[in-house]
Amino acid sequence: MNLLSRYTKTILILSLLFSANEFYAQQGSITINQAPELETLLALKKEMNGSDSDSNRYKIQIFSGDRTGAEKAKSNFEAKFEKIPSLLVYETPNYKVWAGNFRSRLEADRALEKIKKEFNDAFRFKPKKKDKK
Numbered sequence: 001m002n003l004l005s006r007y008t009k010t011i012l013i014l015s016l017l018f019s020a021n022e023f024y025a026q027q028g029s030i031t032i033n034q035a036p037e038l039e040t041l042l043a044l045k046k047e048m049n050g051s052d053s054d055s056n057r058y059k060i061q062i063f064s065g066d067r068t069g070a071e072k073a074k075s076n077f078e079a080k081f082e083k084i085p086s087l088l089v090y091e092t093p094n095y096k097v098w099a100g101n102f103r104s105r106l107e108a109d110r111a112l113e114k115i116k117k118e119f120n121d122a123f124r125f126k127p128k129k130k131d132k133k
Helices: 001-025 036-049 069-082 105-115
Strands: 057-064 086-091 092-103 123-125
Touching: 001 105, 036 057, 057 069, 057 105, 069 086, 092 105
Parallel strands: none
Antiparallel strands: 057 092, 057 123, 086 092
């Protein structure tokens, strides 16, 4: 019986010694070297991602009609939804008020749900690409 206890104690001590190395975390430092042009490219990408003219993004149309009505709808929208940008657009023969610049359809649908409470005719859409000539 004593032999079994000694054997168990020996195994326990050896396993603790071998696993002791695993309990200590290593410390170190990292140095990142990057070209200065990378900062310029990152800034350009951020600017492009925030651009209102990106046709891969979704928008919500809250009004289509005459100029006076569009301006009134835009000011009402801005008063109620301060965090969502709005834009007055002229597409012959109507003035339209577009809101938001959403990256995904889900994001646009969530905003549309809130906007529809104030603007019943609002709908989500994805602007068509304009050809540059």
